[in-house]
Amino acid sequence: MQTIWAAQALIGDHWADAVAVEVGADGRIASIVENAAPTGTRVGALLPAPVNLHSHAFQRAMAGLTERRGPSGRDSFWTWRQLMYRFLDALTPEQVEAIAAFVQMEMLEAGYAAVAEFHYLHHQADGMPYDDIGELSGRIGAAAVESGIGLTLLPVLYEQATCLGAPLGPGQVRFGNDVDRFERLLARAGQLVAALPADAGIGVAPHSLRAVSQPSLRNAVGLANGRPLHMHIAEQTAEVDEVLSAYGRRPVEWLLANHEVGERWCLIHCTQMTPEETRALASTGAVAGLCPSTESSLGDGIFDGVAYLEQEGRFGIGSDSNIRISLVEELRTLEYSQRLRDRGRAMLASATASTGRRLFEGAARGGARAAQRQSGVIAPGNWADLLALDIAAVDLEGRRGDTLLDSFVFAGDDRMISDLWSAGRHVVRGSRHIHREAIVSRYRRTMSTLKDHL
Incomplete structure (x- = not known):
């Protein structure tokens, strides 16, 4: 004691x-x-120390190195992604573990007690699995033991390059699995997590509507079996346009119409939603996983926190690309984005709670729900x-x-x-x-x- x-x-x-x-x-x-x-x-x-509900640990090693314009004279999320793919080809399992331990240490010093690791780096550079299909999942777990952070591991299903089923490109093959191989990977990751401290957990992360087919998404939801279910959605306008063209509906609209989205779901970014989608998502009890620093860095857009919280929607905070690990910077960037858009102050305060209280308390409770971690409140x-x-x-x-x-x-x-x-x-x-x-x-x-x- x-x-x-x-x-x-x-x-x-x-x-x-x-x-x-x-x-x-x-x-x-x-x-x-x-x-x-x-x-x-x-x-x-x-x-209460919050959960960092969305991280790609390996991207920490790229921080500060992607701030030059490309040959076209204009950079975007999509050009940044190409640089990320090139970097990925060089990473060894030992390096993945060292980077993960470092970023987890930074998270702890910044005020996060736990992390939900959206883990999609699974295989060797040529796309072939390691002898142990859970090799890199194990490396994330080993880093968590060294750092002492609470871990919810979210193995990611990533099977296609576009909604229409285009094959994965050279920079994506380290992520790729069909549903059968993903099921084996998830089972092995579950064994590895079971050997970690008792507060560790596991969930399932179908990457996005772009990267997972409709049948595979249904299978992934089934594999979650009550565990946390995280998914990127509505981050970029090009993504929205692609899903609208392929499926006839915008991403959030399509997901809510075709799946029973509820409290175990965490939808990441949600920066490109209509007012109707914002209200509808808030009513589901799902957590909006917001990553304001990365969303700013990549030019994603601004989540409508004012409208979402008016409907009592739940949210949490993640560091995503890990370009900067700071809980308070994420929270104030969220609030300041609302102020810049609407030209007001104390936008996310309520009649009974100050801005800082509402941001901090919301992030602590929402992050705990997203990770299904019994925390978020001192009790x-x-x-x-x-x-x-x-x-x-x-x-x-x-x-x-x-x-x-x-x-x-x-x-x-x-x-x-x-x-x-x-x-x-x-x-x-x-x-x-x-x-x-x-x-x-x-x-x-x-x-x-x-x-x-x-």
């Missing part, structure tokens, strides 16, 4: 003072006592996914409650995070990951090897 004492904490749906949280040996919160005498590990402010029985803020930080000193959260989200950065626990594992102390030196050293060696391919 370990005890964490906080001067103030967001407990359930209210703020409390002098809070003692007892964490059992199983990594779950055993009890919570308010107005308790100081004891155990003492922190300033305690918050007995939940995993001890906990984030501590240093209330002596200049912009936090003397601030309490929602004002504290507003200051963290809109004036803060990762340096305000003093400690983080993932399922009771105290992996960030004094704002640094406990294995930072070893993880960074291996990442440096990996990047030195890869430099000629970047």
